[in-house]
Amino acid sequence: MKRAYNFNAGPAALPLEVLQKAQEQFVEYGGAGMSIMEMSHRSALYENVNNETQALMRELFGIPDNYHVLFLQGGASQQFATIPMNLLRPGRPGAYVMTGNWAEKAIKEAKLIGETVVAASSESDSFKRIPSLSEIAVPDNAAYLHLTSNETIGGTQFAEYPTIGGNVPLIADMSSDILSRPVDISKFGLIYAGAQKNLGPSGVTVVIIRDDLAEESPKTIPAIFRYNTHTKNNSLYNTPPSFSVYMVNLVLNWIKEKxxxxxxxxxxxxxxxxxxxxxxxxxxxxxxxxxxxxxxxxxxxxxxxxxxxxxxxxxxxxxxxxxxxxxxxxxxxxxxxxxxxxxxxxxxxxxxxxxxxxxxxx
Known part of the structure; x- marks a missing residue:
């Protein structure tokens, strides 16, 4: 077998060792007589995979105890809407750093939910650069500051992240560079990432959310979109993307071995x-x-x-x-x-x- 030189932007390359491990366990997982795709997400075997994958994320990414690690569906695109649904409040706009296509999609969704402001933009430079930290102007009453850590289309990436004073949490879409470098998680209120670029296959979205933000979910939005629904149920409120979570588990073990x-x-x-x-x-x-x-x-x-x-x-x-x-x-x-x-x-x-x-x- 000759493997392609895979430079796809997403879904993207997976480690060969991970694919081979999944192949070995595809038909039967853990002596259960069935594939992990066939077993109940309420089973002890799957709950162990779910818990171990959370623990690996915490260990490898240095996630403090006052953060939840969630495995959700809908991709980063669903988070574009879920974040403002949970965190926007009257009189408190969502602030966004405009760095390209994905940042623009995020702010378009937020505008449907509530008030937004652009805290900085590199549109005048055709999104060929990341705004400097000194360019980012965050209103004191902002509900949060949202940025896209890496723009896949323009090929730009934040070299460092802003430190925000006051009560304004920093939120980052890290879909395309999560676990590619160490990050000080304590600087962020929420980090989210579709797995299909750097963490696993498509189907699962990782959300790392600070406890206080998770508890702010308003009861006026459907339960499936509330962060506290998923924190209270350990990402098992509804049937999870179990095979994708299992694959993330294998990728995290691969990173650990590296x-x-x-x-x-x-x-x-x-x-x-x-x-x-x-x-x-x-x-x-x-x-x-x-x-x-x-x-x-x-x-x-x-x-x-x-x-x-x-x-x-x-x-x-x-x-x-x-x-x-x-x-x-x-x-x-x-x-x-x-x-x-x-x-x-x-x-x-x-x-x-x-x-x-x-x-x-x-």
């Missing part, structure tokens, strides 16, 4: 630098989309000066076993998503392909 999040961060930077170096040393043949100080370690976006060459690049790369290098339809160009599970060997192969393509077409 030495934890700090080791994963260094691994990511080493492999990503292979591609960025090829862009920077190309003499302008390749040009990065994002400003250097806002470059993402998860999504490398770049252009070639000629769109016909970009099409040829995609065509030839696919012939060589590369997948997912065509840029997002909204911005075009080229993109390589280098999430945790993308091997160093794949990034090395891409850098070599880029060098060869330039030699032949430069």
């Amino acid at each position: 030495g934890g999040v700090a080791q994963i961060e260094q691994y990511n930077r080493d492999k990503t630098n292979l591609i960025y170096d090829q862009i920077d040393q190309s003499g302008g043949f390749y040009k990065g989309f994002a400003h250097n100080d806002s470059r993402s370690v998860m999504n490398i976006t770049f252009r070639i000066h000629n769109e016909e060459l970009e099409k040829l690049f995609v065509k030839e790369s696919e012939q060589q076993g590369f997948v997912g290098l065509k840029g997002h339809r909204d911005v075009g160009g080229l993109r390589a998503s280098t999430y945790n599970a993308v091997p160093h060997e794949s990034c090395k192969a891409l850098a070599e392909f880029m060098a060869d393509f330039q030699r032949r077409n430069g």
Whole structure:
């Protein structure tokens, strides 16, 4: 079997070791005589998976005891609406940092629920950069400040996070860079992430929420959308995405075996630098989309000066076993998503392909 060089933006690469482990346990899990997909979510075996996966998240991400770890459905897109439904209050707007497509989607949903303000934006720079921390202006009466830690389409990422004074919690959509680097969880009131980019397969969304925010859920919204419904029921209020949670469990164990999040961060930077170096040393043949100080370690976006060459690049790369290098339809160009599970060997192969393509077409 020859594995593809998978640079898909999501659903994205999973560790080969994880896939092989899941294959071994697919038909029968834990001596139960059935697959984990077939068993009751009320069974002791599944509850153990649920609890162990929460414990692994806490251990690897350094999550304090006064936070809940939830495994929900609906993706990050559902959280765009669930957050304002739970946390917006009259006279207290939701503040948003506008950094691109996903931040824009989040604020559009919030506007349907209540008052919003833009605390900072890089739209005037075509979302090629992350606003500096000094640009972020948060109203004193804000219900929260929301940011998107990594924008997959533009390939930009927060290098550091703002510290907010007063009673304004920081909320982050970390769908595309969760567990790619250590984070001080205590700076945040809520973190959420669709798993399908950096944590597992599609189907489960991780929500890390501080106790006090979870308890603020208003009784005027349906129970399924209240955070305290899920905290009180240990993510088992309704049937969970059990197989996806199980897969997240395997990915977390894989990260642990690799030495934890700090080791994963260094691994990511080493492999990503292979591609960025090829862009920077190309003499302008390749040009990065994002400003250097806002470059993402998860999504490398770049252009070639000629769109016909970009099409040829995609065509030839696919012939060589590369997948997912065509840029997002909204911005075009080229993109390589280098999430945790993308091997160093794949990034090395891409850098070599880029060098060869330039030699032949430069």
